[in-house]
Amino acid sequence: MISAQIKSQLMNIVSPENYDDSNAGRLVYSYDATPQYQSMPDAVVAPRCTDEVSRILKLCNTHRIPVVPRGSGTNLCAGTCPTEGGIVLLFKHMNQIVEIDEENLTMTVQPGVITLDLIQAAEEKGLFYPPDPSSMKISTIGGNINENSGGLRGLKYGVTRDYVMALEIVLANGDIIRTGGKLAKDVAGYDLTRLFVGSEGTLGVITQATLKLIPAPETKKTVLALYEDIDSAAKTVSNIIASKIIPTTLEFLDQPTLQVIEDFAKIGLPVHAKAVLLIEQDGTEETVNRDISVIEEICKKGNAVSVQTAKTEAEAEDLRNARRAALSALARLKPTTILEDATVPRSAIAAMVKAINRIAEQYDLTICTFGHAGDGNLHPTCTTDVRNSEEMERVERAFADIFKKAVELGGTITGEHGVGEMKAPYLELKLGEAGVNAMRAVKQAFDPNNIMNPGKVFAKDSRKRVVVSK
């Protein structure tokens, strides 16, 4: 609870118009994109600069008030749901691209910049910021950094972590620290930059980031390969990599996903295929042409029933957009959509997809599977109805089995969505007790009063997803 005195101090820091504790204002920020989680914050606060963030945290740390930093709330792990109340910290005023440095190939941004805006700003200079989470039209870079977001181009280009060079961070005690720099090499002490990437707002508040840009690829091409069975598609994925080609994108969609996307996007997708690979390569024209013809050959040899290269960039863009629309399309089917991201080594994709199908059957559920096959990052997605508590019970048990299977295959419980509140109970499955203890020690070191996004990453108890907090 925020006392009248603290409220007045917070209003004094950010000015009254940036402090909102109305019911309507709090309601808006009581949930994020994650189904089944809702909890009211005590107030919503929008700082205008780093110094204000520092003063807010000092105050909250003194009075043990939870602080939940939030971008656009597109995460799927209840990472920004204020499950323990406190204040939601909004970055709507800290949304500037501070600098594009063409000599050092960097971009410096405030956390509230929309991902797509910065991608386009880089493109305007002939440069490239590769991480492209599906939510990039609305997600913020601050959210991407806190979740270490991935995307479709992760196979070749890596994830957000690989593009964060420097951070300005406000710690729980209000201290402002700066990590890294416009430096390809920097080993001055521990790598706090990467420790904060993916820390889900539980260690401090990121107030500025310097991102690495790379020269934009000259050209790209997109191939769609259709299969009558999942095994052949999975085998093709392995064969492409084994041929020493790393495509930009190597996406997998199963038949139910295809059908749903086609119903939604109506671009003439081959809904009869049992599995589809969407493959993209970029680079110089010669390299792209050569790689794509090798890829086409591998797909054909691997029992693809059809292999087509998009003839125009518009056609390729349609395919990419269709893939990005998967979640929205699936969300139309039933009241509740639960999208997961169990991830396995690339070699285990076929085994994982089959396990998911078996588990779906066992629990009598509809689970569509699509995802980034090239990095083994699958998105088994269950369309269900939160009001049907008997079915939700089965959903929870099915996903617990899916996570167990992923870990058993050398994988992880989350490839790019984060742990948040939702997957906290499963963390120990991946890390063991000693691993979780080591992480808890890090949390304790940075945030001894547990004010930073409390209840996230670490489970308080064994309760699973089927709980609506507060």
Add this chain to the structure above:
Amino acid sequence: MISAQIKSQLMNIVSPENYDDSNAGRLVYSYDATPQYQSMPDAVVAPRCTDEVSRILKLCNTHRIPVVPRGSGTNLCAGTCPTEGGIVLLFKHMNQIVEIDEENLTMTVQPGVITLDLIQAAEEKGLFYPPDPSSMKISTIGGNINENSGGLRGLKYGVTRDYVMALEIVLANGDIIRTGGKLAKDVAGYDLTRLFVGSEGTLGVITQATLKLIPAPETKKTVLALYEDIDSAAKTVSNIIASKIIPTTLEFLDQPTLQVIEDFAKIGLPVHAKAVLLIEQDGTEETVNRDISVIEEICKKGNAVSVQTAKTEAEAEDLRNARRAALSALARLKPTTILEDATVPRSAIAAMVKAINRIAEQYDLTICTFGHAGDGNLHPTCTTDVRNSEEMERVERAFADIFKKAVELGGTITGEHGVGEMKAPYLELKLGEAGVNAMRAVKQAFDPNNIMNPGKVFAKDSRKRVVVSK
């Protein structure tokens, strides 16, 4: 000090032949490649497996005995000098390549594997492990990981950190944890993998690592460009990057360095040039040819007095080896060689080189400068004599000025050599008090009894390099 009882327990864990507390045995491990640091350990212990490491750490933690993990001791920051005594942990028995996984493009290794051996093992499979520290013929991968080693290919391919996917770690309390996996994407909790990379043995002991491999580039070409002034060479570096080409290697050597290397290697280097750029590009044949011809053009337009592309791979290899021999060559000049690695944003290279020359003049010292110009990672190297305490005093003051200048230019006190004991007094210059405090809190979280490589990274007091410990 190690009591008779603890000695007997340690001998019991590793077997008597892997415990050495003889004077000769301890003397060998009383120093590393860093000049001016020497300190006797109490014993040298060589475990044969992870379980033995765990039992050793548990014992040392209970009895507060310092543990200094050590590969080949090639580091240049006194990172493996046992300055507080205790045991040196040797990995001579844990030196196996455990697996090369061609489907997932990974290699799993024990810490004692020699870097060059694993690079060659990857090459035999048509794969590529890019990090290539100059010491790679003798350095171990465990040492590389602990120091986050860079190398000549860092500009295009990144550093050791970018290739570590998973670690097995023994914590100070003996707990064994496993981080990451054969996974391109994994956001299950904090990124402990990258926190341990570059942690200099101060947080735990790495007992196994899974490394990322990439397809080997098809071909490569090497260009040598000669300049009459440093500014033109530095400007060329910027122009190459601005042309949207990222070469594999972009090395800078000043005239004194050139002269010394030529005296040593005798391969006909142009010793009259004021500055030389050694530029390498790899990739597909078309891309390499195209990039190299653009690079040649940029060099010529940038006032290079000579631009030559190596005609054969043997000629290129001679140039690369000459560059790698820089430290050895410089070390022949005078009894003591102090090689530093102040690093700046790429755009600040000319300013930094000029500042180094000015500082050398001011303190009347010989400082040669060479390094990885493409990543702003310079190696100002002072040839001096440790017995001349008056000159050493000037050396210390000169390097303090160099570090200050690097930080002032947006750089760092160390790009790839690490902090160790040697640069600990300068850490605050880069990070500020709050930054150092945050790192101390991480250290405290993992190693509350301060047994892991104590005295490294964090300064006990303000003493600088000119101290021989114990």
